[in-house]
Amino acid sequence: MRLEDRITRRRQRGGTRRRLVRDLSALDPTAHPDEPTGRGPTLERILDHLDPIFDGDLPPNAHIYGPKGAGKSAVVTTLFEHLSRVVPSQQSVIYTTTRTAGAPTTSFAYIDARDASTEFALLHATLDALSEESIPSQGVGVEALRDRLARRVSYDERAVVAVDHVGEPETYEAMTAIEALEAVSPNFSVLTVGRTPLDGETAERIQSVSVPKYERHSLVDILVARASDGVARNALTHEVTSNVAAWADGDAHDALSALYGATTLAATDGADTIGAEYVDAGMDAVPEDGCSLGRVFALPDSRHHVLRAFVxxxxxxxxxxxxxxxxxxxxxxxxxxxxxxxxxxxxxxDLGIVRRVSERDSTDGPGRPATRPIPNFSTLAFRGLIDTNH
DNA sequence: AATCCACCGGAATTTAGGGCAC
DNA sequence: GTGCCCTAAATTCCGGTGGATT
Structure with a gap:
């Protein structure tokens, strides 16, 4: 959380009344903190790969993969945010006579394939990220987008584009993203991020960085850090926190979902600590092999309305x-x-956001037997998050 | 006016199980 | 007892529509 946000919240809160919840958004499983905890080595490996940019060269395409909740998005989003600040790009540089003619400049764009799930949307989002002005998203064809994008990175401008969440049911494969951007211009370097490694022959052509799941102690550190911003001091005992970390088995998303859910329960009860009973309920609400809430919230509004009613x-x-x-x-x-x-x-x-289970028992009347649809995510966390964020 | 993508609605198809004839 | 047919519900698929832009 940024300092000004903290101050704003303090002011809004008014007095120093002791409350269980300080800032629930600190426990938001879909949000990433500015400084990811415990991912130093991963950060280093990605930086190693990007090293050529510091000499003005374009790094080759690459793929980052690791299990859900391993901090991939957290690392890549903050890394790209910082890079675009540190490395000067054409548009942020005011042209001066001292600028070496022809010296390549590099821009950075972070794209979430969940919000840009077609080639059109991918190119549009990339162009949008690389341009100051906003780009129309309708009435213009893919071909026209390619032209504009190619012009944007022509001459001495390069761009490294991170495409997050490739290879999910609602997105596309890493190679698709790479090919789509390569077709526009050779001045693009693509860094895809997904859950699975590249397969077969592409694996040999594209460099990969694997991100392991969190160690138990790293996950505890994350939870403690998040909880210290999110809830009152001592609201969570260390024992409860490490239980959550153990249960989540390295998955920060699931652990935070459980804690988030537990916190909403404890708060509605007016409890002043988040005891084991709440945390157990929070963990129970997170389905095994569930889908991440990020995917749920990336859906269009109409789907949110359906899900909100459904849960x-x-x-x-x-x-x-x-x-x-x-x-x-x-x-x-x-x-x-x-x-x-x-x-x-x-x-x-089909997307795995809702699961259907066939009911063995109630076979009433003719016709095909029904399947029961059930949400495949923590409805507890969903309810809390959709009210605040969406 | 023409073009373009995203979203919707409903039609068409498939399926699992029970009933019925043999 | 066995196998085919029927039913109603489950599931999939595709063409139309809308809103925005050039």
Whole structure:
């Protein structure tokens, strides 16, 4: 959290009333702190790879991979933010006579493929990140985007583009991103970030950096640091915190989701500490092999509305996809037709955001038996986050 | 006016299980 | 008892529409 934010929050809070929750967003599993904890070696390895830029050269394309919640996004986002500040680029430099003619300059762009999940969107987001002015996102074709982007990096300008979250169900493979940008200009270097290593022959052509899951003690450090900003001092015992870290098995996302959920529960109860009972409930709310909340929140608004209604349904209303569809359709905040809601539920289930389980027991009447749709993420954390962030 | 992408809605297809005839 | 057919629900697929821009 930035210093001014801290001060602002203090002022808004007014007095020094002792409260359990200081700043819930500090425990947000989808947000990354400015200085990632415990990822020094990874940072170094990525910097090693990017080293040519400090000599004015363009590094080769590369791929970073590691399991969910290993801090990949945290490292890459902060790294690129700092790089674009430290390394001067064409647009931030005021032209002077001292500028060596022809000396290449390098720009940096961080793109989240979840928000840019088509080639069009990828190019658009890249151009947007590299340009001052905003770029129209409609009424212009892919070809026109390529032209503008190529012009942007022509001459002596280079750009390193990080494309995060490649290879997920709603995005594309690393090679797709690399090829899309290579087709625009040879002045691009692409750094893809995903969960899985490259396969087969591409693995030999593209350098890779593997990010291991967090060690237990590193994850504890992260949780302690986040909790110290998020909740009152001593609200979480060390024992409870390390239990969460052990349970999460190196996955910072799951650990934070559990703590976030636990905190919302404790706060609604008016408790003054987050005891084991809350943390257990928080952990229970996080499904095994669940999908990350980042993916959930990257969905379009219409899907958020559906999910928001969906997570409020009781067991009876989620007995089948049809039942859930009906219940969601009767929610006033959802304006989609039943046909679309139904399709959305199937769509989300394809993406792994909703899971469908077949009910063995209740086989009533003819026809194909129903499957019960259930959210594949912590609904507890989802509810808290969607109110504050979305 | 023409072009372009994203989003929606509904139609078309597939499927699992029970009923019925043999 | 076995296998085919029927039903209703589950699941998938595609063409139309909208809003924005040049």
């Amino acid at each position: 409020e349904l009781d067991d009876e209303d989620t007995a089948s996809v049809s039942a859930a569809t009906e219940a969601i359709a009767s929610t006033p905040t959802v304006s989609l037709s039943e046909a679309t809601i139904r399709r959305v539920l199937y769509e989300l289930s």
